[in-house]
Amino acid sequence: MSETAEPVSPAPSNMPNSRTISDLCEKFNVSRATYNHYHDYYHNSILPRIRINYLAHLVSSVEELIDEKLKSDRQKIDPNFISGDKAPKFFIILRPDPPPGKYAAVECFAKGAFIKYKPSKDFKRLRIFIAHELGHVLRHYKVIQSSNLIENHANLFAFIAIHAKDRFYKTKIKDLLYDDEGHILRTIEENCPPIDGYRQMKNS
16 A cells, blocks of 8 residues: 555444445535434344344245235125235244244234244244245145145245255346445446435436
């Protein structure tokens, strides 16, 4: 490093380096205190929730599939049924409260399901248990094929779902990664103009 180069202060692992933070504050016209507020809120309030929303994309997709199935079944019975935005949507809620002696279990109701799981630091196993219960949910609402081999089918779904996730992380996730912090900042600058710039674009 040359003698005239600005030194970069070390930062915690979840923090950009000090030079990037300075660039953010300058380009977005915010104070360091504002940056710290957003950073701390994300890492202290949002990220912990993300970490316990296991298989969130899979859960959301299953919710949508079941909701569509239930509404389609309703329309077959009642051709005049119209599903609007105000109609209750099917939901799946994950709770760290399993029955005694079980790692996970599911309770299904008319418009929702509760997957109760035993908290664990072994996230790989926990994801397997939740995927297994999602298999039960799909079978219960007859979205996928059903038979007497209940547990085997749930295991099969768990394997297929986790294997697909595993392949995604190994082969596709690199397409979503940025080269460095500067690459993220440049992409935001190029595609998300500040409000003054946006107003100028609308009026031009």
